[in-house]
Amino acid sequence: MNEPKVFLVDDDFIFREVAEVMIKTSGLSTAVTHLENGLEAYNKLLELSETPLELPDVMLLDINMPVMNGWELLEELKMGPSNIRDQVQIHILTSSIAPEDLNLSKTYNFINGYITKPLTDADMEKLIFSLRSARSSSH
Amino acid sequence: MKPAAQIYGGIANLPLPVALINQKLELEECSNTLLELFNLDSARNKPVNLGELVGASSYDLAKLHKRLLDGNISKEYISHVCPKGALKWFKLIAYPIQDGQHYYLHFEDVTQKKLSLDLALQAERIARIGSWEVDLINNSVTWSAMTREIHEVPEHFVPNLDTGLNFYKEGEHRDRIVGVVSEAIEKGSPYDVELIIVTAKGNEKWVRAIGNAEIINGKASRLFGVFQDIDKRKRESLKYQALTDRMRVAVESSNIGIWDYDIVNNGLVWDDNMYKLYQVKKEDFTGVVEAWEGTIHPDDKERSLKAVEDAITGKSKFNTEFRIITSHGTIRHIHGQGKVFRDEQGNPIRMIGANTDVSRIKKVDNRLRQLLNTTEKQNKSLLNFAHIVSHNLRSNSSNLSMLTGMLLEKKDPSKQQRFLEMIRISSERLDETVVQLNEVIKIQTDPDQKFQWVGVKETLSSVLESVNALIAETKPDIQVKIDENLRIYAIKPYVASVFLNLLTNSIKYRKQGQQLKLKINALDAGDHIVISFTDNGKGIDLEKHGAKLFGMYKTFHGNKDARGIGLFISKNQMDAMNAKITVESMEGKGATFQLYFPPHKLNTTHE
Numbered sequence: 005m006n007e008p009k010v011f012l013v014d015d016d017f018i019f020r021e022v023a024e025v026m027i028k029t030s031g032l033s034t035a036v037t038h039l040e041n042g043l044e045a046y047n048k049l050l051e052l053s054e055t056p057l058e059l060p061d062v063m064l065l066d067i068n069m070p071v072m073n074g075w076e077l078l079e080e081l082k083m084g085p086s087n088i089r090d091q092v093q094i095h096i097l098t099s100s101i102a103p104e105d106l107n108l109s110k111t112y113n114f115i116n117g118y119i120t121k122p123l124t125d126a127d128m129e130k131l132i133f134s135l136r137s138a139r140s141s142s143h
Numbered sequence: 144m145k146p147a148a149q150i151y152g153g154i155a156n157l158p159l160p161v162a163l164i165n166q167k168l169e170l171e172e173c174s175n176t177l178l179e180l181f182n183l184d185s186a187r188n189k190p191v192n193l194g195e196l197v198g199a200s201s202y203d204l205a206k207l208h209k210r211l212l213d214g215n216i217s218k219e220y221i222s223h224v225c226p227k228g229a230l231k232w233f234k235l236i237a238y239p240i241q242d243g244q245h246y247y248l249h250f251e252d253v254t255q256k257k258l259s260l261d262l263a264l265q266a267e268r269i270a271r272i273g274s275w276e277v278d279l280i281n282n283s284v285t286w287s288a289m290t291r292e293i294h295e296v297p298e299h300f301v302p303n304l305d306t307g308l309n310f311y312k313e314g315e316h317r318d319r320i321v322g323v324v325s326e327a328i329e330k331g332s333p334y335d336v337e338l339i340i341v342t343a344k345g346n347e348k349w350v351r352a353i354g355n356a357e358i359i360n361g362k363a364s365r366l367f368g369v370f371q372d373i374d375k376r377k378r379e380s381l382k383y384q385a386l387t388d389r390m391r392v393a394v395e396s397s398n399i400g401i402w403d404y405d406i407v408n409n410g411l412v413w414d415d416n417m418y419k420l421y422q423v424k425k426e427d428f429t430g431v432v433e434a435w436e437g438t439i440h441p442d443d444k445e446r447s448l449k450a451v452e453d454a455i456t457g458k459s460k461f462n463t464e465f466r467i468i469t470s471h472g473t474i475r476h477i478h479g480q481g482k483v484f485r486d487e488q489g490n491p492i493r494m495i496g497a498n499t500d501v502s503r504i505k506k507v508d509n510r511l512r513q514l515l516n517t518t519e520k521q522n523k524s525l526l527n528f529a530h531i532v533s534h535n536l537r538s539n540s541s542n543l544s545m546l547t548g549m550l551l552e553k554k555d556p557s558k559q560q561r562f563l564e565m566i567r568i569s570s571e572r573l574d575e576t577v578v579q580l581n582e583v584i585k586i587q588t589d590p591d592q593k594f595q596w597v598g599v600k601e602t603l604s605s606v607l608e609s610v611n612a613l614i615a616e617t618k619p620d621i622q623v624k625i626d627e628n629l630r631i632y633a634i635k636p637y638v639a640s641v642f643l644n645l646l647t648n649s650i651k652y653r654k655q656g657q658q659l660k661l662k663i664n665a666l667d668a669g670d671h672i673v674i675s676f677t678d679n680g681k682g683i684d685l686e687k688h689g690a691k692l693f694g695m696y697k698t699f700h701g702n703k704d705a706r707g708i709g710l711f712i713s714k715n716q717m718d719a720m721n722a723k724i725t726v727e728s729m730e731g732k733g734a735t736f737q738l739y740f741p742p743h744k745l746n747t748t749h750e
Contacts, residue, residue: 016538018565022545029554068534099537122541122548 008061008135009035013045013077014097015069023064023097023123030128032135033062042072046080049092053085060092062135064119067098067105074098078112089114093138095131097121160250163240168193168208171245180250182225193248197223197233207237211246214239220253232257271372277304279328279364293350293372295342312339312347320352327366331358337377349377397499404432404494406455406483411435420477420500422469440466440474447479454483455491464501476502539573579708586637586715594720597635599665599674600625606642610650617650619659629665631672631740637716641724644709645736649678652734670742677735684730692726 010033014020024036037060039045045063052059067074074096081088095117096109109118116134119127154163154172160180162173169192181196183189190196194204210217217237224230234251267273273290277283284302291300294310308324311317316338323334333355340350354368394401400417404410411430418425421438428434439447443465454461461481466474481496546566550559603623607614614621631638646661653659662677683692693714710724717724721741728734 016542018542018546018569019538021561021565022542022549025549025555025558026545068538099534099541101537121538122545 007035008033008139009037009059011037011039011045011048011060011063011092013039013042013063013069013074014066015040016066019066019121026123026125026128030125030132032128032132041069042074042077042080046072046077046084049081049088050084053088056087056091059088061139062093062095062131064095064097067096067100075108078115081114082112093117093135095119095134097123162193162196162248162250164193164246164248165244166212168204168211170196177250180252181223182227197221207235211237211239214243220257230254273370275307275368275370277307277366279366290370293342293348293370294340295344295346300343310340310342312341316340324354324366327354327356328363331356331363337373348372349374400498402435402481402496402498404481404496406491406494417498420475420498421467422471422473424470427470438467438469440468442466450479451481451494454481455494457483457491461494461496474502475500476505535576536573539569539576542569543573579712582712586712586719594632594634596630597633597638599629599631599638599672600627602635602638603642603663606639606646609643610646613647613650617653617659619650619653619661621661621663623663625663625665625674626667629667629672632742633720633722633740634716637720641713641716641738644713645676648709649676649680649734653678653680672740672742674738674740675735676737677733679733682730682732682734683726683728685726685728693724 010027012020012023012027014023020038024038027036028034037048039048042065045065049059049063065074065077072080078094081094093116094114096115097119098105099121101120106118109115116138117131154161154174157174158176159174160177162177163171165171170190173189173196177196178189183196197204204221207217207219207221210219216239219235219237221233221235222230223233231252232254234253236249236251238247238249240246267287267289271289271293273293274287275290276285278285282303284304284307286294286300286302286307288298291298294300296302304324308317308320311320319336320338323336326332327334333353335351335353337349337351339347341347349372351371351373352368353370354366356363357365357367394414394416398416398420400420401414402417403412405412409431411432411434413428413430415425418428423438436444436448447463447465450459450461450463453459461479461483464476464478467477468474478499478501479496481494483491484493484495486492543566546562546569549555550562550566553559600623603625607621649659649661657679660679663675664677665672665674685692693710714724717738723739725737725739726734727737
């Protein structure tokens, strides 16, 4: 089995650095790509949808970001190529504790998880489990 | 000498319905008047006996016959069916003649009397009226059947004056009846009272007792009267009375005025509340509709009169609000409601309605609307506030918790130093966030911020002065066109803060490799003063970001030092001064921010 690829979309470099360490030490993946906002992520995903094998397995997506926020990215993905929605496990990773945000996330059927910061070891275990079960069912 | 009877034709010619019969009730002689009474022809079928004369009512006759044989004067009522089928009643009186063999009979037609008596009895039953009589000399009491029925006593019940009075309910009712009866006996004064009795079966009942006394030689010998069961009616009327009382209290205490408009005669009747409502003295009111019309606020007059007219023509219900000017000159908001009454042909004859003073409700309503408005604004701010708490505070605090966790667990020993560095950055950010939050809260809660006349140019100059280091570094071209004397009525520190924010924004978001040109103009447009900041910088895509431009923590350039709070603070400060901030911009084409300050008089609410 190939090593899973992880997209980390967050405007806060500190969070990205810390999260990367956690992703690596938890054993989820060592292939972590940093993206600063929704637009960067969108461009990258669109590019990779041409070569679907290179699409990430997991995308951890922040909501409050400049330029293009998480919701705006999800709206774009809704209209975009279906292989992105099918192949990439999208987990929202936000500091928001507003119930509206959680409710809004439920309106997207291609979202696989909703994690509230801080990111913990327990969250990592869940992510790994979620990824494994998705992989075993599709392979 | 012939007997007189023979001279004048005997019984036959008597102008009275009389007959002579023997002991077998056979008719010996009878007057023609009698035959006429029974519609019989005197010449031909002259009846032979009494039975034939009156018809086959053998029972009555048998009774009569028996009594006649006893030799007494005898009275009997007999019924007779006429040849035409009508039922007649006769009173028959028989007088025995000395010979002991014969009787004179006298007939009297009592059909009319009998009918009216029957009617009266029936009426008594229906009206539940009984009668009674007290013989004060023998102290005996007679009750009619209905009187007994009302008292719910058996048919053979024999009352006396005391037992009769004891049926009245103990307390005020019995005291009252004893009082009026005593007075009737002593002075002969009649009475007519409505009281409660407790029947033999223990039921309480309202009755009407009417009594009178017969006075002989200054002394009452007899009391008589009628007695009516009025329980149903009385209870209904008491209920109605209670309802009316309650309604009156309600109407009196509620400031609802009732009016009654006689459409035919153009007469208007007001109740006391109406006079209070309109602050008009009763004696000053002419009672015509024009008097009412005169009180209506000129702006509402046409509409209100139209509403009355529409109600009368049946177009719509009368249910409207209008203002009046009372005689004291105060304006009141009145809610009027009314109903039109029509005759059988559907012509409007009368209109009755109610007026309520809704001024206070109106005032409270307006106040609520204002509060709601303010609350809505504050809610928006609070929502933004919640976002910042959620986003900036939580993102930094979660960073801190993750970083310290890593340090403690020694997750990546090679990065320990880096983690410490990031902890420092995160705590600095946290601190900065708290400072900014404090700024925001201060704007919304600071009661010390005073409105005053602020010189626009003077304030701008001191702001430019405060950032001269930044200006020296970036060398922008700043052109200021503001009248030296232009002043706005505002909160000075807020104005300075807004200016500073717009100025630093222009510098921050200037295009790379191009000198920043910033024009700052001010215009007195009469109903407001507009101050504008126009730059040639990066601009903003308003299609995309316009809606949330002034929200908290929105940054649009991906700028590292953008915190996204500046415009939010400016917006709040402008709100606090009843002023407005707007933006015009296109991405890559610079931006113009405009500040609208209201003229002084609109801003006095904060003084």
